[in-house]
Amino acid sequence: MRTPAAGHTLHVISHTHWDREWYLTFQQFRARLVDLIDNLLGILDRDPGFKVFHLDGQTIVLEDYLQIRPQNEARLREHVREGRILIGPWYLLNDEFLTSAESHVRNLLYGHAIAEAWGGVMKIGYLPDQFGNIGQMPQILHGFGIDNAIFGRGYSLAVPGRKMELIWRGPDGSEVLAHHLAFWYNNAQRFPADPDAAVQYAQGIIGRQAPVAATRHLLLMNGVDHLEAQPDLGPVLAGLQGKLGEGTEILHSTLPAFIEAVRAEAAPLDVHEGELREDRHCQILAGTLSARMYLKQENARVQALLERGAEPWSAAAWWHGGRDERDFLRFAWKRLLENHPHDSICGCSIDRVHEDMLPRFAEAGDVAELVAERSAQYLADRLDTRALPEGGAALTLFNPLGGPREEVAVVEAEFLAPGAPHTVKALTPEGEEAPSQVLDVRDTFVRRLDPHELPRGERVRRFRLALDAAAPGGGWNTYFLVPGGAGGVEGVTADADSLSNDRLSVVVLPGGALAVIDLENDVEYAPCNLFQNGGDVGDEYRYIPPVLDRLVTNAGAAATVSVEASGPVLGRLRIDTRLVIPEAGTPDRRARAERTTAIPITSWVTLTRGSRRVDIETRVTNGARDHRLRALFASGADTETAHAEGHFEVVTRSIQPPADWPGASTFAPQQTFVAVEDGERGLAILNQGLPEYEVLPDGERTVALTLLRCVGRLSVGAEGGAEDADYNDTPGAQCEGEHTFRYAILPYRGGWFAAGVAAEAHAFNAPLAAAQTGAHGGPLAAAGSFVRVEPEGLVLSAVKPAEDGQSVIVRVYNPTGEPIAGRVSVAGAGEAALVRLSEETLRGLELQGGSASVEVGPKRIVTLAFRR
Structure with a gap:
């Protein structure tokens, strides 16, 4: 219904925002969830005038509730089928930057499956509280038939002329109609029961929002974190009708209805391209990239086990007659996804919450490892190995x-x-x-x-x-x-303080840092793997250096070097050093303590035959508090940008903070690598589960890789002063004890794509896995491919059993700005189809010898389904 031009239509959205764990544990919050849904069912049963309630875009809350109240399933299902409770499209609301590209797809797959089984999916790209939004989200949403987004962070209305409504365009050109929750998802948190107060309350909302709205439709979010439905909302809204100005109406509405009403206005809208990480007034809370780094490392480990182990090899085993592992895969993924909400994976909750996460990682990892190993063993036992010599x-x-x-x-x-x-x-x-x-x-x-x-x-x-x-x-x-x-x-030479192969030379410098010489291009990078420690008096959300900070490095410090492996295939040096650093911040949080403590650091530096990269494993025993530890790598590149792997893309970002945004974060997220280059010099730093980097705007364009960020509070005041100590104390976030970090140095010349940086980073994160077998005949050759992707510029993102159990899903993407003509093959395939990310068929594809031709546009994701 189109309202008169003079007025507004107020869309009141009854909802809650459900953080499953945060300042309380999951079980403590679940008790409140049970109360919320119990009371909501009561409202819906007795009051037909209470039209609809939104369950925060999630479906896991249904599972959480029914584990306690299974007897209420029929009542709950009835209200969902009738459209009075809206669920989905997500399984849960995850942090976007700290989880993998494929985890976003599984999140939507499981959310859709549950919501469809319950009676319908809310087709809204609901992103209310993520700490920024990835650039490929529009394309991911389109892959599930969602053409819109409602988001909370990463876009600032401080930029003159901006409105809450916009077109959000992904790097591939996918567009969604987006609404920015500029006044947050509680801008109409509770309407007063008093009629006059309710009128004043609603008029205040109109006065704030109308100037930055692109249409006459305004979104009023009636709810917030963990709040129950407002039971008297129906009568309150009825009492407001006709009292808010000529032509203005107020509706108990839905998010889909609001989006369609805005779309129908066809108003001209600004276009925003790429990721939403603006920091001005947006609170993207970038310090969470490095809070409790051990969680990020565990997450990367389990994601790799699933995406590069359990899924592809169970698909291959099933294809060749083995068992259907989908139930185990689904269990492992859902257990892992429970750790992906921002309060969880970001490391910004009370200690008990993060203690509870570790068993979930362990369970998901155990199942993924089991599926990967038995699938690989099934395949190995079906190879023709009759040529194996006796006793081998x-x-x-x-x-x-x-x-x-x-x-x-x-x-x-x-x-x-x-x-x-x-x-x-x-x-x-x-x-x-x-x-x-x-x-x-x-x-x-x-x-x-x-x-x-x-x-x-x-x-x-x-x-x-x-x-x-x-x-x-x-x-x-x-x-x-x-x-x-x-x-x-001939292969690797290991001396007392150096390693070399035919491509690289590594020399240990005084203090234990490295000089890496690219022999093929005659370029030296030094120092590399220099450790830098500084103070951090912030909290789990924010890195805040003390006003009187003191930086410490191991340059020139005492270091011992020993050769741990020396041979033609692999050489390894052990470097022991230590940093003597302040033991904590001062009580007033303005400086670092005078008293010091020694932090032992051991790095194992490995170079292998023919390798282009230097692999490093660093062990740190942390006994200090209130500090940040980083490894520094001098690139020497003449550049103002860095290239970091994101989600189905490589993101190019400026290394300079915005001049008009004081305090903007200068560190940024990555998946498996960050690279800086100028055509002659290129340096990529690969990582396993270390998502925070910064490229310093110094003369060397030094890449800083965060290893530890150690703080003792969930949140501190804006000026660094403590708030409620009982609420905030998180001694576990000081990360005391032993930690191990794995990363690698990859020098190159030219651009990151032509140099194969992504392939090296993916190989570093997915080492060749082995299965042992004996001598036997078998239907499979001793060497062969299950899936082939050509050319190598196409990135293979997923090989998995289809959710319906009828096919194998293969997903590739093009990280470049140019189209790629490629081929994707599955051995023995008789049919192939182009499908959505949701695995819904779009059209059939012609096969030649099990191979399908694909045209993959710039930054496009392509998913195919193969059948026998």
């Missing part, structure tokens, strides 16, 4: 990435003892020796499980070795380990 072991290496790989894999193999060899070498199935290096030999016992017999123990000799291996994209290759010493090959 066949080791099959699995590559989950789309392109072929030639790299050193660190693997383990077991031989029964007694009679086990003292050393082994590796052969290809054709009998040629592959370069290898034994790193460790250990005699131990293993437990063998049998479904029909009790477990039995066996004595084995376990070899850990570095193997210079090759594996095709999306497939496997098999090597035979046989008794005997490895032949001599």
Whole structure:
């Protein structure tokens, strides 16, 4: 209904915002959720005038509630079917930047599945409180048939001329009609019962919002965190009709109705392109990128197990006659997703909340690992390995990435003892020796499980070795380990304070930092892996350096270097140093304490045969408080931008803060890498679960990788003073104890895409996995591909069983600004279709030898379904 031009239509949205855990634990908040839904059902049962309530765009709350109140399922379902309770489209509201691209897709898949089973999905891209929004969200939403977004953070109306309504355009060109909750999702939190007060309340909302609204339709959010429905809302709204000015009406409305009303106005709207991370007045709370870093690391570990292990290899095993693992995958994903709301994964809750997260990570990881291992073993046991020499072991290496790989894999193999060899070498199935290096030999016992017999123990000799291996994209290759010493090959040289191969040289500097020399391009990068420590008197949300900060580095400090591995395939140095730093911030939070403590730091620096990157594992034993620890890497690049992997894209960001935004955060999110380059010099820093970087605007364009940010409060006052201490104390966020970090240095020349930076980062995060088998015939070749993606510029994002169990889903994306003509193949496929992210079929595709041609536009995501 179009209202007269002189007035407004006020869309009142009954809702709650449901943080499952935050300043209370999940169970404590769930008790409040049970009360909320109990009371909501009572309101809906007795008051037909209370039209509708929004359950925060989530569906997990239904599961949470019914675990306690299963007897109320029928009542709840009835109101959902009638459209009086709106649910979905999400499983839960996740933090966008700290979770993977594929996790967003699983979140929407499970949210849609639940909502559809209950009677309908609210097709609103509801993003009320995420700490900024990723650039590809418009394309992701379109993949589920959602053409709009309602969001809370990352867009500032302080920019002159802006309105709350806009067109949000993704990097691929996908557009959604968006509404910015500029006055938050509680701008009409509770209407007064008194009629005159209610009129004044509503007129105040109109006065604030109308000047920044693009149409006559205004959104009034009646609710906020954990609040129940306003039971007298119907009579209050009825009493307001006709009292708010000529032509103004007030409706008990829905988010879909509001979006359609705005769309119908066809008002000219500004276009915003890419991510929403504006920090001015928007509170994107960028300090959460590094709060409780151990959570980010665990999340990355489990995501990798699912996306690069359990899903692709269970799909391949099922394709070749193995079991259907979808139930296990769904359990693991949903358990992991429970840790993805911002109050959880951002590390900005009370200590008990984050203690409760660790078992979820462990459970999801255990299931993912189990599925990956037994799927890989199923495949390995069906390979033709009859060429295996007697007394040997066949080791099959699995590559989950789309392109072929030639790299050193660190693997383990077991031989029964007694009679086990003292050393082994590796052969290809054709009998040629592959370069290898034994790193460790250990005699131990293993437990063998049998479904029909009790477990039995066996004595084995376990070899850990570095193997210079090759594996095709999306497939496997098999090597035979046989008794005997490895032949001599040239590869890596390890000296007292240096490593080198044919591409790189690494020299340890005084204090323990590194100089990395790109031998192919004759360029040196130094110092690298220099540790810098500074104060942080902020909180879990915000990094706040003390006014009188004191920075400490290990430049020139005492360091000891030892060679831990030296051989033709792998060289490794151990570097021990320590930082002597203030033990805490001062009580007034303006400086760092005079009293100091020593922080031991050990880095293992590894270089392998033919590798383009230097792998680093750093162990820190933290005994200090109120500080931030970063590793610094001098790039020397002449540039004003950095390129960081995001979600289905690589994001280019300025390294300079906005001149007109005092206090804007200068650190930013990444997935697996950040790169700086100027054509001649390029330096990428790869990481495993370390999502915060900063490129310093110094002469060296130094890349700073955050390892630890240690604080003791959930929240502090704006000036750094403490608020309610009982509410805020979070000693667990000081992250005391031992931590291990993994990252890598990749020098290059030219641009990040041509240099294959993304492929190296993905390989670093998804090492070749191994399964051991014996000599046997089988229907599968000892080397082969299940999925192939060409050309290598297309990134393979997912290989998974389809949700309906009828096909294999393959997803690729184009990270570049140019179209790519490619091919995607699944061995033995007889049918293929182009599908949405939701896995809904769009159209069939012609196959040639199991291969489908795809045209992938700039920054586009393409999903295909293959059937036998």
